Amino acid sequence: MLNEHGPVVVDARDVTVAIGGRPVLRSNTLRVHEGEFLALMGANGSGKSTLVRALTGLRPLTSGSVALFGTPLDDFDQRQRIGFVPQRATAAGGVPASVREVVASGRLTRRRVLRPPGRADRRAVADALEVVGLADRAGDGISTLSGGQQQRALIARALAGEPDLFFLDEPTAGVDLPNQQALAAALRTLSERGATVVLVAHELGPLAPLVDRAVVLRDGRIAYDGPPLSEEAVHFHHHPTTEHHDHAPHVASPLDTLEGGR
Amino acid sequence: MNLIDLLGLDFMHRALLAALFTGLAAPAIGTFLVQKRLALLGDGIGHIAVTGVALGLLTGTSPTWTAVVVAIIGAVVIEVIREQGHTNGDVALALLFYGGLAGGVLITGLDGQGASSLNSYLFGSLTSIRGGDVWFTLALAVVILAVTLGLLPQLFSVASDPEFAKVAGLQVRAYNVLVAVLAAVTVTVAMRTVGLLLVSALMVVPVATSQQLARSFRTTLTGAMGVGVVAAVGGLLLSAALSVHATVAPGPTIVLLALAMFASTWPLGVWLRHRRRLRAPFPAVPADGTDHSHDVTEDHSHQHGDDCGHPAVQHGDHVDYVHDGHRHAPHGEHYDEH
Numbered sequence A: 001m002l003n004e005h006g007p008v009v010v011d012a013r014d015v016t017v018a019i020g021g022r023p024v025l026r027s028n029t030l031r032v033h034e035g036e037f038l039a040l041m042g043a044n045g046s047g048k049s050t051l052v053r054a055l056t057g058l059r060p061l062t063s064g065s066v067a068l069f070g071t072p073l074d075d076f077d078q079r080q081r082i083g084f085v086p087q088r089a090t091a092a093g094g095v096p097a098s099v100r101e102v103v104a105s106g107r108l109t110r111r112r113v114l115r116p117p118g119r120a121d122r123r124a125v126a127d128a129l130e131v132v133g134l135a136d137r138a139g140d141g142i143s144t145l146s147g148g149q150q151q152r153a154l155i156a157r158a159l160a161g162e163p164d165l166f167f168l169d170e171p172t173a174g175v176d177l178p179n180q181q182a183l184a185a186a187l188r189t190l191s192e193r194g195a196t197v198v199l200v201a202h203e204l205g206p207l208a209p210l211v212d213r214a215v216v217l218r219d220g221r222i223a224y225d226g227p228p229l230s231e232e233a234v235h236f237h238h239h240p241t242t243e244h245h246d247h248a249p250h251v252a253s254p255l256d257t258l259e260g261g262r
Numbered sequence B: 001m002n003l004i005d006l007l008g009l010d011f012m013h014r015a016l017l018a019a020l021f022t023g024l025a026a027p028a029i030g031t032f033l034v035q036k037r038l039a040l041l042g043d044g045i046g047h048i049a050v051t052g053v054a055l056g057l058l059t060g061t062s063p064t065w066t067a068v069v070v071a072i073i074g075a076v077v078i079e080v081i082r083e084q085g086h087t088n089g090d091v092a093l094a095l096l097f098y099g100g101l102a103g104g105v106l107i108t109g110l111d112g113q114g115a116s117s118l119n120s121y122l123f124g125s126l127t128s129i130r131g132g133d134v135w136f137t138l139a140l141a142v143v144i145l146a147v148t149l150g151l152l153p154q155l156f157s158v159a160s161d162p163e164f165a166k167v168a169g170l171q172v173r174a175y176n177v178l179v180a181v182l183a184a185v186t187v188t189v190a191m192r193t194v195g196l197l198l199v200s201a202l203m204v205v206p207v208a209t210s211q212q213l214a215r216s217f218r219t220t221l222t223g224a225m226g227v228g229v230v231a232a233v234g235g236l237l238l239s240a241a242l243s244v245h246a247t248v249a250p251g252p253t254i255v256l257l258a259l260a261m262f263a264s265t266w267p268l269g270v271w272l273r274h275r276r277r278l279r280a281p282f283p284a285v286p287a288d289g290t291d292h293s294h295d296v297t298e299d300h301s302h303q304h305g306d307d308c309g310h311p312a313v314q315h316g317d318h319v320d321y322v323h324d325g326h327r328h329a330p331h332g333e334h335y336d337e338h
């Protein structure tokens, strides 16, 4: 439930991010209120994932500042309040891992080091699996799941920590309609409980009715910030532009770093 | 002198103890390396540790200590390069590997002993394990086991998805350095039994063996430790038995035994995965009526049943019998193609 006068949960000011010396995000200011459901949209390469990574602290800022729940990101330690679903094709590593193990790692924010999981932890993991419809696959290896099922496992991992601020980077890419509807129902429940959601998506599908506000990125800048839009308006289908997407220069020497180029 | 006499000797007791703990510790840390797709990290550290051993031989200090120090420095450097270097990290690692090995052989040459004195460190040696070494091995192995098992959920999370772990507030860099340092310590612990050039095999092959049969990370880890112990202790005994006739270094026998265990579980793993796939339930019949349940199979003389040998797989409210790439559901007197 959006509360326009509620506290600001995400406060990003003049966020600028350069990768390998090349500006990817240019001076973006974004304020998200408690309970807001925000859809972050834009073409491939427009900087959506980079913005989400900057907001979660994965991508250092070149200039500007980010505060979550009123605390600057560098000092922010209430990590159990954040849930993150990365943009990803697969959830599998080099060793077999069960779906339950992957989902349980989302619970670590609420568990103390060297303590075995308690009843509440197991309950939360089971509930998260239930929400994404993978309860019957909990014991199976994550790599035996299809791409969309793995994506659902990653969503469950974020749910398991019972956060109140979600960053979801294209969580429904490759997920079929019934499961998108299930996810929409889960997000609706969370949203009604007061959770704040920042969702990156190309197509909102069943999530569309939940969205309070749309932000459209274009070439690293916020080009639109306001009420939800139709799909056409987001992708500028009526005014196709030839885009030049030359990538950041490649690193030639093994000891070179992209970060060093800043 | 036969194997029974050998088993009565003090140095054999020490060697067996060292092998037992090496067999437990090396696969424990190896599981995390394999999960991070860094299976060859142990190999790289082993090569770097050669320089450490050579420095010890040259300066007359204990090669164990110099190897530990050099291996830890090398492991941390590798971790830093990996974290910073993005795409070309593996090239940088290769540079370090070869530098370590070449440096070690060169330094031993300076000492005037030639590469032969390095041999017992490169491939392990039964008789070179001193009393102090055993306690050292034992203490380090206990530390490795306590850390890997105690921090398993955290290390698993960091190894499988470092970005998610970072957002969850885990100290990803600290955990990564911890794993690298533990790998370096493991390499030096295993140096006396398996040798520096083969230690990586004891970290990786048991994991490869165990993951043939396991479905979860935890069972892979414990299974790998079991395989590691059998390979290390068994290989050591085998090399002791053989050394009655010839000089056989324990390293190669341990590794070959581990590989034999991998080779024998591999077909079993293939069969198990095949069976699991065959028996996975089919999604229930869609409710929207796009049901094709009345494709009657022609000429079906065989009678499916509980013990006909064909897997009966759950499909909604009935079972399908799977054979020859078909799914046959009993329907009255005939079978439907599902």
Ligand SMILES: Nc1ncnc2c1ncn2[C@@H]1O[C@H](COP(=O)(O)OP(=O)(O)OP(=O)(O)O)[C@@H](O)[C@H]1O
Pocket (backbone or CB within 6 Å): A019, A020, A024, A042, A043, A044, A045, A046, A047, A048, A049, A050, A051, A087, A245, A247, A248, A258
């Ligand atoms: N690790 C990186 N190294 C170099 N350039 C990068 C890196 N990550 C992103 N970029 C660049 O930053 C720009 C924005 O990328 P980003 O991943 O944020 O796009 P996006 O909007 O999420 O696109 P998509 O819809 O494909 O997910 C792109 O031009 C990309 O080339």
Ligand SMILES: [Mg+2]
Pocket (backbone or CB within 6 Å): A048, A049, A050, A087, A169
């Ligand atoms: Mg993206």
Ligand SMILES: [Zn+2]
Pocket (backbone or CB within 6 Å): B293, B294, B295, B296, B331, B334, B335, B336
């Ligand atoms: Zn029929």
Ligand SMILES: [Zn+2]
Pocket (backbone or CB within 6 Å): B302, B303, B304, B305, B308, B309, B310, B321
């Ligand atoms: Zn049959």
Ligand SMILES: [Zn+2]
Pocket (backbone or CB within 6 Å): B315, B318, B319, B320, B329, B338
């Ligand atoms: Zn059927």
Ligand SMILES: [Zn+2]
Pocket (backbone or CB within 6 Å): B300, B302, B304, B321, B323, B328, B335
């Ligand atoms: Zn049949």
